[in-house]
Amino acid sequence: MDTKSGLIIKAMSGFYYVKCGDDLIECRARGLFRKQGQEVLVGDTAKVEMTDGGKGYVVDIGERKNVLVRPPLANIDQLVMVISTCEPLPNLLVIDRLIAIAERKGIDPLLVFTKKDMADSQRYAEIYRHAGFRVAEVSNITGEGIDAVRAQLSGKISAFSGNSGVGKSSLLNCLDKRLAIPTAEISQKLGRGRHTTRHIELFPLPEGGYVADTPGFSSLDLERCEVILKEDLAECFREFADYSDKCKFTGCSHTKEKGCAVLAALERGEIEPSRHASYISMWNDVKDLKEWELK
Template sequence: MKETTGLIVKGIGGFYYVKAADSVLECRARGIFRKNKQTPLAGDQVKVSLPETGMPMVDEILPRRNSLIRPPIANLDRLFIVVSVCDPGPNTLVVDKLISIAEHKEIEPVVIVNKTDLADPTELLDIYRRAGIPVCRVSAGTGEGIEQVRDLLTNRICAFTGNSGVGKSSLLNRLDPRLGLATGDISKKLGRGRHTTRQVELYEQENGGYLADTPGFSSLDLERCETVLAGELAGCFREFAPFVTDCKFTSCSHTGEKGCAVKAAVDEGKIHPSRYRSYVELYNAVKNIKEWELK
């Protein structure tokens, strides 16, 4: 029996669509996955058997680098976190929590500051540039920065998240008109919510990357489904790295203890106070959660 490997670009109703070479194969999955409580996800690299008659079968899921529960996607390279300068104004705590989740999953976070044609984004850009987070200055309305975002999709599997109203759908439509997503204005006219699909589909880009169609997934979905424990949180704030080993106590939580090198770095202007405030708030929210409680 012939066999091939490929990338799952969509799964729906028990069927999986696998990009292999120059074709997309419609496949079923072996029953062993259900028995082992495994679910193939968009983004998975899989082995597929090709019988002479009958439907191709997904035989094996190759090792994943990462996966998310919601949106259900695997092997994500970059998570684009969309935030707007105004209408609505930026919620840096939400952005920082999403960044920490991405860092924890070893996904490269990219902050997209949208609606830069409507207000000055300088302060917001500075927060994340100082943290060493890639930042794109974008206007989905005018097209500013779209090519920079498109370049970051090259040879990567990427998804977008952000609060309602930040212009995520407009941005995705700019990047790939095939998505045809309803924008906020259209949704309001229709008197209904935005795109509500819970399936993920990967759209291949001309530059070799894949754009995940995840318009129904707000930042709240990701926040509810993924938790970074207190002991791992400092490692998800990359600008803390030069200082954490210099704290007076090895058990330092970096939330105000005496001799904390991270807090000293904030006071000296080496860490942006906005990022530090987010860290302290996120730490306090999870400090009493144990790992077994997440099982």
């Protein structure tokens, strides 16, 4: 039986499209995945068993280094968070929730603030630069900052995510005009954009690597799909790392304890107040949650 190996770059209506060298093979997944309760995802490396007509079946997938539930993707190198400077305004708690999820899964965040031509993005960008993240500020209208983002994508599998109306699809089109991803205007009545992405797909870039356009999400989506227990939360805030082992008491929650080195760093201005406020909010959400409740 003829078999090939490749990367699943698109999933839609029960079909999987596997890039094997120069070939793109339309596949179904064998029933064994359903029997095992395993989902085949975009980003998976796949073994394909060929059938007549140049089509095939996915019969095996490789070991994954990470998985996102929303967006449903595997083996992501970096999560590009597209954030509007205005219309809609940034929601820092949503940003910090997604960063924490990426950090927990070993996916490197890249924050891209859009609409630089409409409002000053510097005050938001500096919060995250101070926290140790890569940040870009761009205008999809003037093209400012686009080359800097493009350079960060080369040779990597990058998931693009962001709330509706932030200019995510427009940014992707600026990065590579061949993509021609549909965009939606901001709804003046609702104050937000309409979802324009209907499926998950990896798009190859001329410089090498792939990007994924993904549907918008809300804070509620994140809470439902990805939960970080309180014991693990501090590790998902990278700026805490230099201080968390210097706290007076073992098991410090970094919320109100005397002798907390993280709170001391916050007082000295070494940790951004908005970042710690997000940590407190997330910690309060899960402080009474037990691991067995997630199963």
